[in-house]
Amino acid sequence: MNNSKQNISILSITLGSGGAEKVISLLLKKLVIDYNVTLVLFYNTIHFPIPEGVNLVILSKKSADRSFLSKTIDSLRFIIKYYRFVKKGHINISISFLAFPNLINGIISSLNKSVKTIISERGFPSDNVTSKLSLYISKIFYPIFYNRCDKLFSNSLHINKDLKDNFGVKIPIEVIYNPIEIPHLVIDSKKLNTSIDTLKVITAGSLIKRKNQIMTIHAIMVSQLKYEFSILGAGDLQGHLQSEIDKHQLGDSILLKGKVKNVNEHLLNSECFVLSSFTEGFPNALIEAMAIGLPSISTNCLSGPLELLNKNKEVTINDGEFYIAKYGLLVNNDDHIGLSKALDFFHNNPEEREKFSKLSLERSKDYQLESIYKKFDHFIQN
Numbered sequence: 001m002n003n004s005k006q007n008i009s010i011l012s013i014t015l016g017s018g019g020a021e022k023v024i025s026l027l028l029k030k031l032v033i034d035y036n037v038t039l040v041l042f043y044n045t046i047h048f049p050i051p052e053g054v055n056l057v058i059l060s061k062k063s064a065d066r067s068f069l070s071k072t073i074d075s076l077r078f079i080i081k082y083y084r085f086v087k088k089g090h091i092n093i094s095i096s097f098l099a100f101p102n103l104i105n106g107i108i109s110s111l112n113k114s115v116k117t118i119i120s121e122r123g124f125p126s127d128n129v130t131s132k133l134s135l136y137i138s139k140i141f142y143p144i145f146y147n148r149c150d151k152l153f154s155n156s157l158h159i160n161k162d163l164k165d166n167f168g169v170k171i172p173i174e175v176i177y178n179p180i181e182i183p184h185l186v187i188d189s190k191k192l193n194t195s196i197d198t199l200k201v202i203t204a205g206s207l208i209k210r211k212n213q214i215m216t217i218h219a220i221m222v223s224q225l226k227y228e229f230s231i232l233g234a235g236d237l238q239g240h241l242q243s244e245i246d247k248h249q250l251g252d253s254i255l256l257k258g259k260v261k262n263v264n265e266h267l268l269n270s271e272c273f274v275l276s277s278f279t280e281g282f283p284n285a286l287i288e289a290m291a292i293g294l295p296s297i298s299t300n301c302l303s304g305p306l307e308l309l310n311k312n313k314e315v316t317i318n319d320g321e322f323y324i325a326k327y328g329l330l331v332n333n334d335d336h337i338g339l340s341k342a343l344d345f346f347h348n349n350p351e352e353r354e355k356f357s358k359l360s361l362e363r364s365k366d367y368q369l370e371s372i373y374k375k376f377d378h379f380i381q382n
Contacts, residue, residue, distance in 0.1 A: 001036050007089060008035040008380075011082065011096040011105065014045035014064055019178065019284040020097045020122040021048055023155075026179045028054050030373040035093075040085065042078055042101075057085060079104055083111055091115050093380055098122055099138070106145025117149040118380055123281035124302050125162050143168035153379060155282035157312060158303035174379055177307075178282045179372035180291050183264055186361060187293030192271055193354035198226040199347040202270040202294075204263060204285045205277070207235030207256075212299075214244060215276040218336035221248045225347045232266060234259040267292040271353060272346050278333055280304045291364035295356035296328040297342045305330065308363065327363045328356060 001007075008031060015021045024039070025048035031037045038055040043064035050056060059081050060074055082104055086094055095118045096105040102119040109117040125138065142163070146152065151172040154160050163169040205211040213231055220227050231241070231254065238256060245254050260266060267273070273289035275298040282304040290296055290308070298305040300323075306312055310325035317323045322342035323330045329345065331338035346353050 005034065005036045006092040007038070008093045008095065009038045009040050009086065009089070009091045011040045011094065011101040013042045013098060013101065015039070015041060015048050015050070016045045016064075017047040019281065020120075022284060023122075023178050024097060025049060026181065026369055027373065027376060030369065030377070034377065038085075038089065038091075040082060042074070075100065079107055083108055086112060086115055093118065095380070096120065102149070103141060103145045106148040109148040109150070116380075119146060119149045119152050121152060121154045121159055121163060121281075124156070124159055124279050126166055127279040127302065139167060143170075147171055151379070153376075156303035156307060158307075159281065176376050176379060177367055177372060178284055178287065179369040180284075180287055180364065180367045181369050182291055182364065185264070185268060186291070187268060187357055189293055189354045189357035189361070192295070192357050193350045195350055196271075196347075198228050199343070200228045200230075200269065200271045201274060201343065202230045202232065202266060202272070202289070203274045203276060204232040204266075204289075205275075206233050207231075207237040207241060209237065210278050211235075212276045212278050212334060213237070213241055215299075215334055215336045215339060216274055217241065217244050217248070217250065217254060219339040219343060220250060220253055222337065223340045223344055225344055227253050227343065227347075229254045230266060230270065231256050232258075232260055232263060263288075264292060267294060270294060272297065272343070274339070274343070275299060275305060276339070277301050283308070287364060287367055290327070290360035291367075293357045293361045295346055295353050296360060297322070297339065297346070298328060298330060299333045299335075299339075300330045301333055327359045 010024055012024055029051050032051050032053045038057055040057045042059050044058045045064050059078050086108055093116045094105055094108055096102045097120045105117045105119050146169050149171060153174050153176045155178050157175055160173045203216055220229055242256055245251055267289055273294040273296040275283050275286045277299055279301050280303060286296060286298055286308060298309060300306055309328040309330060315323045315330060317332050320337040322338045329342045331342055
């Protein structure tokens with residue numbers, strides 16, 4: 001351990017395949033250069049690489065797939081274990097990601113005044129709870145424990161507003177957008193400016209209700225044009241989505257490709273990206289598709305797409321229509337007619353595909369890891 005560096009701990013449930021976990025993995029690459037860094041996980045689930053030089057602490061040897069009662073008991077143990085770790089490890093800055101680690105950080109802040117506690121909210125809180133009871137509990141505990149921490153950062157202006165307006169969070173809050181690494185290979189925008197018979201479209205995300213991939217299936221169903229639509233990801237709704245594809249005889253047009261490791265290869269072989277979510281924290285899949293150079297269409301959901309595609313300038317979209325934003329196309333939530341028209345717009349206008357491919361590449365530069373880390377480092381030090 002370098003005694004000249006501050007000691008930082010990053011607290012998360014796992015380092016699984018989620019968006020928050022990917023952000024942690026990327027930030028660790030830079031943090032380990034400037035700090036003594038320890039990654040503390042509740043459970044030993046690791047999907048993303050951990051840079052050399054990062055210390056790893058696992059609080060439980062059990063699987064994350066446990067009953068509600070077991071997880072409740074685990075939670076009490078985690079509070080004690082993490083408090084002891086922070087004290088023994090002389091941690092200067094404790095940074096947590098996601099709700100329960102954030103609550104633990106609030107408790108740590110009350111017990112150990114010498115440590116700076118920073119929390120990160122990654123989803124839109126009002127839409128990110130599983131039930132009315134969960135929302136009620138959040139509205140009780142967020143104001144108590146979040147406000148005991150030193151500061152908070154999220155990945156959206158809308159998340160911050162929701163925390164202030166609906167959860168009583170009063171500590172300093174800033175927006176630090178998700179970082180991305182610019183891929184080595186990107187699409188040649190000029191090659192998208194050619195007439196085609198079939199448009200290759202792609203979407204990526206867990207097959208769950210919140211991602212609303214059924215909207216994309218219905219959009220293809222009502223279009224009169226030809227599409228090759230790839231849906232990447234796995235989840236509980238895979239069977240339901242496949243039955244919808246079969247019912248409408250769309251097997252030649254829509255493919256469920258499951259969970260893939262080489263996502264960028266699939267993106268490079270496509271001509272348009274679609275995000276159909278009901279709600280997002282910050283859509284990693286969208287910005288990563290833009291970084292490849294794909295012209296993109298997204299629902300105007302909270303939060304992220306409006307910030308990414310129109311620099312957060314509010315828009316009005318009529319039902320069944322789409323909006324041509326600064327860096328992509330926007331449609332209303334769950335409006336498959338509007339999505340179908342947006343897809344047809346890109347299908348029929350190859351010059352627009354080239355234009356928005358170039359704009360995607362331009363926009364993605366604002367989210368490069370180097371520039372985002374500079375903002376993050378300044379945030380935790382000041």
